[in-house]
Amino acid sequence: MLHRLPFRAMGGEMLAIMEQDAEFPSIMDKIPGWFEGWEQTLSRFRPASELSLLNQTFDQPVEVSDTLWDVFQYALSAETITHGLVTPTVFDAMLEAGYNQSFDNLPRYQYENEISGFAPANPLSMIIWDEKSQTICLPQGVRLDFGGVAKGWAAHQTVERLKAYGSALMNAAGDIAISDSLANREPWQIGIRNPFIKDTDFETLKLHRCGVATSGRDRRHWSQNGLARHHIINPYTGQPAETNVMTVTIIAPTVMEAEAAAKAVLIVGSEEGLKWIESDPVLAGIIILENGLTIYSQRIHKYL
Amino acid sequence: MANKPTSRNWNDIQLVIATACMAFTLAFWNIFAGPDREAALKHAQEQAALPPAQPSQITAPVIEAQPVPQNSTLPTGPILLGGNAPQTQIIVQVGGGGGGGNTGGGNTGSTTVTSTSSS
Numbered sequence: 001m002l003h004r005l006p007f008r009a010m011g012g013e014m015l016a017i018m019e020q021d022a023e024f025p026s027i028m029d030k031i032p033g034w035f036e037g038w039e040q041t042l043s044r045f046r047p048a049s050e051l052s053l054l055n056q057t058f059d060q061p062v063e064v065s066d067t068l069w070d071v072f073q074y075a076l077s078a079e080t081i082t083h084g085l086v087t088p089t090v091f092d093a094m095l096e097a098g099y100n101q102s103f104d105n106l107p108r109y110q111y112e113n114e115i116s117g118f119a120p121a122n123p124l125s126m127i128i129w130d131e132k133s134q135t136i137c138l139p140q141g142v143r144l145d146f147g148g149v150a151k152g153w154a155a156h157q158t159v160e161r162l163k164a165y166g167s168a169l170m171n172a173a174g175d176i177a178i179s180d181s182l183a184n185r186e187p188w189q190i191g192i193r194n195p196f197i198k199d200t201d202f203e204t205l206k207l208h209r210c211g212v213a214t215s216g217r218d219r220r221h222w223s224q225n226g227l228a229r230h231h232i233i234n235p236y237t238g239q240p241a242e243t244n245v246m247t248v249t250i251i252a253p254t255v256m257e258a259e260a261a262a263k264a265v266l267i268v269g270s271e272e273g274l275k276w277i278e279s280d281p282v283l284a285g286i287i288i289l290e291n292g293l294t295i296y297s298q299r300i301h302k303y304l
Numbered sequence: 305m306a307n308k309p310t311s312r313n314w315n316d317i318q319l320v321i322a323t324a325c326m327a328f329t330l331a332f333w334n335i336f337a338g339p340d341r342e343a344a345l346k347h348a349q350e351q352a353a354l355p356p357a358q359p360s361q362i363t364a365p366v367i368e369a370q371p372v373p374q375n376s377t378l379p380t381g382p383i384l385l386g387g388n389a390p391q392t393q394i395i396v397q398v399g400g401g402g403g404g405g406n407t408g409g410g411n412t413g414s415t416t417v418t419s420t421s422s423s
Contacts, residue, residue: 002417015418151423173423193421201419216422247422 009035012173061135078260211255215262216247
């Protein structure tokens with residue numbers, strides 16, 4: 001039977017599911033504590049988090065924890081595979097766009113912000129890091145925001161820890177990691193939310209061991225001095241991405257890859273995004289445009 | 305010297321005439337439109353009870369110019385006040401490539417364990 005544990009963390013709704021015939025697995029009780037620890041390390045909204053302290057130290061190497069180092073390495077991978085479209089150096093662009101506090105507390109209509117102007121985000125190559133000493137040295141003015149990479153990483157870590165006890169699924173605010181098939185070799189059935197109709201799925205995916213993530217501008221959006229803003233920043237412009245895509249759902253071997261790919265497709269738009277999905281044999285996706293048209297990649301039929 | 309009479313009285317007369325015109329318009333409207341209201345409501349309920357059309361699968365958006373029908377399908381008879389305004393219906397269409405799966409705007413989540421959405 002499936003045991004479910006919903007909880008709230010990282011500014012979103014979390015859901016852990018484990019398949020086990022026995023009673024509720026005690027290991028699941030530890031999951032919220034894991035997320036609390038990761039959030040205390042990786043959140044840019046907590047002034048005392050390890051990331052916030054790192055973001056205040058420039059031009060000198062800072063030794064970081066295993067967690068922050070690991071997420072930083074995944075951020076490097078994400079930047080590489082997306083050709084710089086997904087990078088944690090969009091911290092200041094996020095602030096400029098008005099996303100300066102947890103979204104739960106963020107005013108949806110902002111009028112008094114002094115906008116100093118958008119600038120392209122700095123590439124991660126500006127940052128000096130050393131694997132041996134596990135240190136990161138941020139140049140003056142460069143700060144990090146791991147955003148969705150951290151959520152995907154946390155979901156992945158969770159199922160890695162749970163899989164010894166049974167097949168597991170971790171949904172971290174839409175970023176889903178799956179450790180294995182169900183015990184009867186059946187796939188997990190995962191819905192894709194319809195961005196136009198609240199609390200409604202429009203498609204069902206049948207998934208075994210993999211990661212799936214959705215990126216979109218249907219939820220985290222606000223108005224800044226009368227201009228529509230959302231949280232997906234195009235690092236080449238430093239502004240919220242101008243795109244015809246409303247949401248993108250990507251299936252990939254890991255949830256970190258899926259999350260990075262989904263964000264990249266949303267930034268470049270449906271035409272280039274679809275070409276990019278089709279060019280990578282490990283990716284499959286569904287793109288929903290702002291006019292309601294839905295585009296299925298060729299490989300997605302394996303999961304329907 | 306006596307003050308020149310103000311135009312206030314004429315304004316009052318204008319107001320009375322305008323009010324009377326509006327009252328007569330509404331009264332006549334309801335007199336002539338009233339008998340057809342029941343039939344129109346019944347017709348509207350019958351229309352609403354029909355099952356909605358299923359969204360069709362398309363491979364690419366196609367826009368074709370439609371010929372203007374000879375016989376206009378515009379509703380005839382009196383225009384009734386009240387009732388619900390037409391609602392915009394958003395249909396999530398299916399593009400090319402996927403082929404299959406559940407489509408349309410309905411909730412297909414009866415067997416799903418969770419859903420992915422933008423975070």
